[in-house]
Amino acid sequence: MSGMSPRPSYAALFRVPHARRTVAAALTGRLSYGLVSLAIMLTTTRATGSLAAAGTVMALFGAASVFLSPSRAALIDRYGPRRALLPMATLYAGLLVLLAVVAWRPGAPAVAIGASAVAAGACTPPLGPTMRAVWSRLAPDEELLRRAYSLDGVLEEVLFVSGPLLVGALVREAPPAAAVLLSALLVWSGTLAFVLSPAVAGLRPAGAGTARPGRLRQGGRALVRPVAVALGVGLSLGAVDLLIVAFAERHHQRADTAAWVLAALSLGSALGGLLNGALDRRPPLGARLPLTAGGVGLALLAAAFAPGLGTLTAAVACAGFFVAPALTTSYLVADAAVPPGLRTQAGAWVNTAVNAGGSGGAAGVGLLVGRLPVGWCFAVSAAVSLTAALVALPGASASRGAATACPAERSAPDAEDAEPGWGAPDAEVEPGRV
Template structure:
């Protein structure tokens, strides 16, 4: 474990022994999640000639990946990253390759594609939660861990930007199935390099879980409820915002390039916010900071509906983005601190699951509202969801007085206030 630093920095994070090697390997594997879905959607669309079939296939791929994420994370906690992630990654890569082969032929069976996509999504290795677990093992100083999580969060944002760009380059010279195969190669190579790191080898498996909150697949409870509720509200608000930006541009007869610029401003704001979050030595406990960040995000989403034009909307989106990464990073920190022994990877996976579930709900709900209500009211409704989640989180944080159970070497069940 690294020694505490008086002025921890991002450079200090990467100077921790084995951190750079482990982090880069995890990013290589996680890049697959930025490339494979888009390439698969394009491949299925070409093979079947149906957007409806492609939509159903991708829905099955995403749904099984999200719903079973806590169970896959439970395997990582129980057996350790090396024993659990290696077969998952190889099976996931093999199934991606099978999907690529099936979708090469025009008129491919929709049933075969859908069933294979569902099984593929169910096997996706939880590299993000696993990497955050390793950060917790590598970094002893909580301020340095905050910077590590911020660096991780910003890098993940960039992966979801560069992944589709990489797919665009690939399909410019080859077919979308090559992009799917690229995703298989990335996840297998990245995972094998990740589990080969000495830092990953140092993460000890928890063994068979006992009854209680660490049981595989059990719903979050106690201190884990606060970050899960906030992140679900965050996902719902942001997914709704994406669709509302499309409706905003369409109402002004503007093209997809306008939407791309507004969403790029949101992503850029999130990256800046994540870096700033890691650079600040917070004195407010994370459990009290989380609802404040969520409330600020909700207010900026609601205010975006007052934008008179796309330029102002892009500015509002950038301001909203400033609170996206900090909210997620703070939620991950709380989940890591609150996780009982043997539950750390699952705690992070539940935060991921909450965000993805909220995103799915937000997209569907916004699609219904935008056809029935004025656009400004829809923006306000999207912001209100984040505000409501912030209120629930604030009440939970107040009851606990900002205290979060954390693990210590002497007594894993002791509690103390950590000022991050």
């Protein structure tokens, strides 16, 4: 990549050898995650006739998927994506098919659906963290890697917006379980194409000595900061969804107006992510952690004082503007905190933090919204992100040191010096986040 311009554009990402093929395959598989939650929810509701049962099944599925994510990522680091990711995706897809078959017709037992959902969630393949680990080798140039992570975050937003729309279109013509089958097909076919890509197939696993989960401790406090930011942002965003609905109700607005405010949040996040990747002048990597998390918190604090839906929409869009940069920076700092052979796990911890935060934020604000004014609830949500920004402050002082150096600066060894590990390319592969 030495011939690349020092300030590459987003278009330069797709001139990297094998990048287009690899990204397309990963996006196909990750689209499954954009539609699977709604698909399982609708399928369980139709099969059992109970929203409570559907909520329980979704909570179990989400818990198994989120909290076992670092362990699944450790398998990817230890054995490599071809040996670990494809069997994982095959098992996951097979269990989704089982769930769809069990719940195809009304009257299916909720226990059987729940057991299938938990088993499937436990096997969810970490395509997002693996794709980001692949990008760290495809794009060892610092500027290009930042754009790659920013674009990855924006594309993930698009997947999670388009997935429910695809489910909605499908259930007009078929039972909801058909959407579960589609999710299974997408994740298996996308993962197969992903591991067959030369960019992925030529990467050697780190091996048992390098990829044990305990090795993440060598990242030390440097890994705590990005995980704390991801957790804080996730908690705040998990609360915002319900708070927007509550705000609309208390201001006597139609329920569907909340969808437009949420769309503004996603749009703000997409714009912020694209701009974050395109800017040439920016604070050092470690300093961006507290700045972006603080931006989310301050925008949500402004939402606490919103007198109407218009000002709330503007404040929420501003919060979204900092979301993708905060998460992108978290992934970059986590990458830099660990050796190359542990990057999938490091990314999975960030991913787990934001997803667990989303679930916890929704549950926590559900307890508060009936007891406090909505403005106060927004203020509590803001305080969480602002606290995460304070936790991340030590990263700013070390931002020029090795702890927060871009992965490209400290892990692009010459071929003869490359250590065996996840991300070390085989001779025939040109060296250059689910």
